[in-house]
Amino acid sequence: MFVNFFYHLRGRGLDVSVTEFLTLLEALNKGHAHESLDHFYSLARAILVKKPEYYDLYDLAFAEFFQDAVVDWSKFQDGLPDELNEWLQDPKAMRQLTPEELAKLEAMDFDELMRQFEERLKEQKERHDGGNRWIGTGGTSPFGHGGANPAGIRVGGPGGGRSAVQVAQNRRFRNLRTDLTLDVRQFGVALRKLRVLTKDGREEVLDLDETIDQTAKNCGDIEIVMKQPRKNEVKLLLLADVGGSMTPYSHLTSLLFSAAHQASHFKQFKSYYFHNCPYDVLYSDMSRRKGEKTEDVLKNIDRTWRCIIMGDAAMAPYELMESGGSIDMFYINKDPGIVWLKRIAEKVPRTIWLNPDPIKYWNSYFTVRVISSLFDMFPLTVEGLDDAVRELRMKPI
C-alpha cells in the first residue's frame, strides 16, 4: 500500500525521490506515525515535500488517496481537456467583421465573462469552429481564440484579435513547470560566470604568496605585501519581451529577472521590458505603464556595457520593419523597430539574444532571421545560456 502511495504522489506531480520514500519508511518503522492518519499526514509531508508551493498539491493527493475523495484533477492539473487544447492550437483563419457586427458584440464585464466561460466549458463536448456561442476558433463568441469579440477570453493559441481580456492557457504554463529545465538557481549559476575581473582601487588585500616570499628573503622577519583587490567589471543591461507570444514563457522571464537581480556581483545592472520589439520607450514594469525613453537609456550606457535581450523575436514583419508598426494600438512609433535594434547593436556591441522558442522554429519566421543577423542568438536552455555567457564575456569590442 505504501508503494502505491509513493507512485500516487509521483503521478500527481510531486517529485518524490526513492531515498525520501525510504526515509519515510524508516520513520514509520520507528513508530512516528503513532498509528494515526493525522500524524502520518504531517510526517509524510515533512519528509517528502520540500517546498510550501507544493503543499496544496500534496493535500489534494493525500485526500484522494486516503479518503477516496473525488478530486477534479482537470481543474488543477490540466486546465483544459486535451483535445480541446490541441485543436485550439491550430486555429481557423479569422473572419472579417463589418463595423456594425463589431458594434453588436457588446463588451461584457470580466466576472460575467469568467462565469459564462466556465459554464460553457462544462456544456461543450466537441470541437467547434466559427459561430457565436461555443468556445472555438475564428468565431465571434467571447471565448476561444483567433476571434473578434472585443472583450473576449482567449483560450490557448496565438492572439489574432489581440483584444483578449485574459489568456486562459494555463495548460502550457503547467507543462513548463513540471519539465522545467531551468530554475532561478541554474540561471544564477550561469550568470555568475559572467564576470571579468580587473584590478581596482587601493592596495588593501593581503598578497599571501608575495608575503611568504618576502618574509623568507627577510630571514623570517615578517614582511607584509598588499595588493589591489580584483573587482567584477561587468555592467549588464537586460531587456525582456513580455508581449503576447511570450506569455507561455513569462515564468522563464521572471526566473531570469530574479536571478539577475539576486546576482550582486555586477558593477551596474539595469533591466527593462518591451512588447514584441523595442521602440522609443522601454518599460520598467511588466504591465508597461512606467517607461523611460530608449534614447535616454542608451545615453546612460556605453560600449563597455553588455546586453542580454530575451524574446522570441517572432512578430509580424511590419512590426519590425515599418514605422507605426507597433502592436500596441494606442501607440505610434516614429522609427521602425529594426532601427532601434540597430541603435542598440551599435551602442552595445556585446549584445546577445536569448530565444525561448525551440531552435527548429527559428527559421520559419522572417523576423527571427532578420534579428539573428543583427545579434548572436542562443536558445534559452542550460547549454544555450552557458554559451551566451561565454560569448558575452569573451567577445572583443
Added chain:
Amino acid sequence: MSDFNLFAGTEGYIASSELRDAVNVSVSLERPLLIRGEPGTGKTLLAKAIAEALQMPFISWHVKSTTKAQEGLYVYDTVQRLNDSRFGDGDVSNIEHYIKLGPLGTSFEAPERVVLLIDEIDKADMEFPNDLLHELDEMSFYIRETDRTVTAKQRPVVVITSNAEKELPDAFLRRCIFHYIDFPDEALMRQIVDVHFPKIQDELLSQILMKFYWVREQPEVRKKPSTSELIDWIGALKRAGMDAAALQGAFPFLGVLLKKEADLQGIQKKVS
C-alpha cells in the same frame, strides 16, 4: 519510540502539532530539520526551544553573505602561529593549537548531543549548502593540517532556517526534513499571546486580534505585521492602559505594527 525525548513545545514556545511531528522525526532519524516561514514566525526561536525542551546545549551559527562552509568546520590560524614563532610565545610545533573548530566542528566534538542552529542559510553563497552536504550526511570531516578526522560523538540535532531568498539545491533539500511555519491562526495566536501576557482580558484580546488580522488582510500592506510585532503592539497598548472600550473604533500605535511609511499611510487613511 521510548528511547528518545519527545518535543512538545516549551512554556515559552507554542508549537503546532505538525511542527512537533517534524521536530520529533528529525531528532529521531538524525536528519537536519529545515524550517521556512514568514519573518517573525519564530524560526530561530524554535531551535532554542528544542534545546531547552530536550535539555541539550545550544550552539548557533549565523550565516552571512560572506560565510564560507569551511568556517563552520575549522580554521587554521596561520597568522597566529607565525606571530608566535616570531615572538616565541606558545608551542609552535604543535599545529593542533592553531586549529580552531567552527560551530559545526564544535558540535561534533561535544561530549553530549547538542542542538546546532544554522541560521539563515540562504544568506550565503549559492554553493554553501552543497559544500556542507557531505559533512551533514556523514557528520564527520577531515583536518588536512593535522591528519585527523573529526567524527561526531553524538550526531547533533541540526536545525536550519531559511527565508527563501535564494533557492536551495535539490540534493540538499532531499536530505532534510522540511517544515513550513504557517502564519498562526487565531486559536494558536491566543495561546502564543497567553504566554507573553497571561493576564490579558479576553474581550480586549478579541478586539486586538480582530484588528491585527484585518490589517494583515489588507492588500495594500506590503510588509505584513508578524507575531513579534503583535506582541510589541499589545505591550504598547497595555502600557498605555488601553481597555476594550478605549480600543473601540480607534487604532492607536499603528506605527508599532506597520514599519513601512506607505503601509502606515494607507491604513491610516482607511481607518479614519
